[in-house]
Amino acid sequence: xxxxxxxxxxLSPEDVLTPGRWGQLIRNxxxxxxxxxxxxxxxxxxxxxxxxxAIDPRLPSRLNCIFLCETLExxxxxxxxxxxxxxxxxxxxxxxxxALHRGDFYLISTERPIAPYVDYIPAPAxxxxxxxPERLPEIVYPAEVLVIAAV
Numbered sequence: 001x002x003x004x005x006x007x008x009x010x011l012s013p014e015d016v017l018t019p020g021r022w023g024q025l026i027r028n029x030x031x032x033x034x035x036x037x038x039x040x041x042x043x044x045x046x047x048x049x050x051x052x053x054a055i056d057p058r059l060p061s062r063l064n065c066i067f068l069c070e071t072l073e074x075x076x077x078x079x080x081x082x083x084x085x086x087x088x089x090x091x092x093x094x095x096x097x098x099a100l101h102r103g104d105f106y107l108i109s110t111e112r113p114i115a116p117y118v119d120y121i122p123a124p125a126x127x128x129x130x131x132x133p134e135r136l137p138e139i140v141y142p143a144e145v146l147v148i149a150a151v
Contacts (some may be wrong), residue, residue, distance in 0.1 A: 003068045004075035005091045005145065006083050015147040016094060023063030028146035044108055047125035055129045059101050066091075068139040070102075072151060078105065078135060091145040098143035104133035111146050 014146065026045050029035055035042070045062065052059050068091065069075035075088045107124040 001092060001097065002148070003070065003079050003091050003093075003141075003145070004069055004072055005066065005089045005147075006079045006102065007089060008076055008083070008086045010016070010090055011087075011147045011150070013147055013149055017066050017091065017145050017147065019065045019142050019144070020063070022065070022067070023061070026039065026063060034106065035126065040117065043121060044125070048108040048128055050110060051122070051125040052129055054124065058099075058138045059129060062140055065140045065142045066145055068141050070137055070139060074136060074138075075151070078138070080144045088151040090148040090151055092148055093141070093150050094144040098141065100142070101129070101132050102137045103128040103140060104131065104135055106135040107131075107139040 011017075026042065029042055048062055052061060069078060070086070079086055079088055104127070107128050
Protein backbone atom coordinates (compact mmCIF):
# COMPACT_ATOMS: atom_id res chain seq x y z
CA UNK A 1 0.00 0.00 0.00
CA UNK A 2 1.91 3.06 -1.28
CA UNK A 3 0.97 6.34 0.35
CA UNK A 4 2.54 9.78 0.38
CA UNK A 5 3.44 12.23 3.13
CA UNK A 6 4.35 15.91 2.74
CA UNK A 7 6.86 17.10 5.33
CA UNK A 8 9.30 19.84 6.26
CA UNK A 9 11.45 17.25 8.05
CA UNK A 10 14.67 15.79 6.71
CA LEU A 11 13.65 12.17 6.28
CA SER A 12 15.51 9.16 4.95
CA PRO A 13 14.42 5.72 3.82
CA GLU A 14 13.79 3.44 6.80
CA ASP A 15 12.83 6.36 9.09
CA VAL A 16 9.65 5.63 11.05
CA LEU A 17 7.16 8.46 11.58
CA THR A 18 5.01 8.35 14.67
CA PRO A 19 1.57 9.98 14.92
CA GLY A 20 0.93 13.17 16.83
CA ARG A 21 3.40 15.79 15.56
CA TRP A 22 0.57 18.15 14.49
CA GLY A 23 -1.25 17.58 17.76
CA GLN A 24 1.87 18.51 19.75
CA LEU A 25 2.01 21.83 17.93
CA ILE A 26 -1.69 22.54 18.47
CA ARG A 27 -1.56 21.51 22.13
CA ASN A 28 1.07 24.20 22.82
CA UNK A 29 -1.74 26.74 22.95
CA UNK A 30 -3.70 26.82 26.18
CA UNK A 31 -5.06 29.11 28.85
CA UNK A 32 -2.58 31.79 29.79
CA UNK A 33 -0.20 30.79 27.02
CA UNK A 34 0.58 32.28 23.65
CA UNK A 35 -1.85 32.07 20.75
CA UNK A 36 -0.78 30.79 17.34
CA UNK A 37 0.10 33.26 14.60
CA UNK A 38 -2.96 32.08 12.75
CA UNK A 39 -5.67 31.82 15.37
CA UNK A 40 -8.02 30.36 12.77
CA UNK A 41 -5.89 27.16 12.68
CA UNK A 42 -6.56 26.61 16.38
CA UNK A 43 -10.27 27.39 15.91
CA UNK A 44 -10.51 24.92 13.02
CA UNK A 45 -8.79 22.13 14.94
CA UNK A 46 -10.99 22.70 17.99
CA UNK A 47 -14.13 22.54 15.83
CA UNK A 48 -12.95 19.48 13.91
CA UNK A 49 -12.04 17.64 17.11
CA UNK A 50 -15.38 18.54 18.75
CA UNK A 51 -17.24 17.33 15.65
CA UNK A 52 -15.27 14.06 15.65
CA UNK A 53 -16.05 13.36 19.30
CA ALA A 54 -19.74 14.16 18.78
CA ILE A 55 -20.08 12.12 15.57
CA ASP A 56 -17.98 9.07 16.48
CA PRO A 57 -15.13 9.23 19.00
CA ARG A 58 -13.71 6.03 17.49
CA LEU A 59 -12.67 7.99 14.39
CA PRO A 60 -8.94 8.77 14.44
CA SER A 61 -8.12 12.21 15.79
CA ARG A 62 -6.25 14.68 13.59
CA LEU A 63 -4.28 15.51 16.75
CA ASN A 64 -2.95 11.96 17.07
CA CYS A 65 -2.23 11.03 13.48
CA ILE A 66 0.00 11.31 10.46
CA PHE A 67 -1.51 13.05 7.44
CA LEU A 68 -1.16 11.05 4.25
CA CYS A 69 -2.19 11.30 0.61
CA GLU A 70 -3.47 8.41 -1.48
CA THR A 71 -1.74 9.46 -4.67
CA LEU A 72 1.35 11.35 -5.73
CA GLU A 73 -0.97 13.76 -7.57
CA UNK A 74 -2.81 14.61 -4.33
CA UNK A 75 0.48 15.02 -2.46
CA UNK A 76 1.83 17.31 -5.17
CA UNK A 77 -1.34 19.42 -5.16
CA UNK A 78 -1.23 19.72 -1.37
CA UNK A 79 2.47 20.60 -1.33
CA UNK A 80 2.21 23.13 -4.15
CA UNK A 81 -0.81 24.92 -2.67
CA UNK A 82 -0.09 24.75 1.07
CA UNK A 83 3.52 23.70 1.78
CA UNK A 84 5.64 24.82 -1.21
CA UNK A 85 8.95 24.40 0.65
CA UNK A 86 8.22 20.85 1.81
CA UNK A 87 9.17 17.50 0.29
CA UNK A 88 7.06 14.51 -0.65
CA UNK A 89 7.88 11.05 0.69
CA UNK A 90 6.51 7.68 -0.24
CA UNK A 91 5.55 5.85 2.95
CA UNK A 92 3.96 2.57 4.00
CA UNK A 93 2.13 1.54 7.16
CA UNK A 94 4.19 -0.26 9.77
CA UNK A 95 2.55 -3.56 10.66
CA UNK A 96 -1.16 -4.09 10.22
CA UNK A 97 -2.99 -1.20 8.54
CA UNK A 98 -4.80 0.86 11.18
CA ALA A 99 -8.36 2.19 10.91
CA LEU A 100 -8.13 5.48 9.08
CA HIS A 101 -10.33 8.33 7.94
CA ARG A 102 -10.51 10.05 4.57
CA GLY A 103 -11.48 13.72 4.88
CA ASP A 104 -11.67 16.49 2.29
CA PHE A 105 -8.86 18.92 3.12
CA TYR A 106 -10.47 21.65 0.99
CA LEU A 107 -13.46 21.72 3.35
CA ILE A 108 -11.24 23.01 6.14
CA SER A 109 -8.66 24.98 4.20
CA THR A 110 -10.21 27.01 1.41
CA GLU A 111 -11.00 30.67 1.72
CA ARG A 112 -14.30 31.30 3.42
CA PRO A 113 -16.58 34.29 3.19
CA ILE A 114 -15.87 37.16 5.53
CA ALA A 115 -18.08 36.15 8.42
CA PRO A 116 -17.64 35.36 12.09
CA TYR A 117 -15.80 32.08 12.54
CA VAL A 118 -18.64 30.70 14.64
CA ASP A 119 -20.99 31.10 11.65
CA TYR A 120 -19.01 29.17 9.07
CA ILE A 121 -16.61 26.72 10.75
CA PRO A 122 -19.08 24.24 12.34
CA ALA A 123 -20.73 22.91 9.15
CA PRO A 124 -17.49 22.06 7.28
CA ALA A 125 -16.05 20.59 10.49
CA UNK A 126 -18.97 18.13 10.57
CA UNK A 127 -18.80 17.47 6.81
CA UNK A 128 -15.10 16.60 7.13
CA UNK A 129 -16.17 13.50 9.12
CA UNK A 130 -19.44 12.68 7.37
CA UNK A 131 -18.87 13.28 3.64
CA UNK A 132 -16.75 11.45 1.09
CA PRO A 133 -13.91 13.71 -0.07
CA GLU A 134 -14.67 15.39 -3.38
CA ARG A 135 -11.58 17.46 -4.07
CA LEU A 136 -8.45 16.79 -2.02
CA PRO A 137 -8.66 13.68 0.15
CA GLU A 138 -6.35 13.53 3.13
CA ILE A 139 -5.89 10.40 5.15
CA VAL A 140 -5.94 10.75 8.92
CA TYR A 141 -3.73 7.80 9.89
CA PRO A 142 -3.33 6.96 13.60
CA ALA A 143 -0.29 4.69 13.43
CA GLU A 144 3.36 4.61 12.41
CA VAL A 145 4.52 4.72 8.82
CA LEU A 146 7.85 3.78 7.29
CA VAL A 147 9.57 6.15 4.88
CA ILE A 148 10.25 4.28 1.64
CA ALA A 149 11.79 7.07 -0.46
CA ALA A 150 11.83 10.76 -1.20
CA VAL A 151 9.85 11.48 -4.32
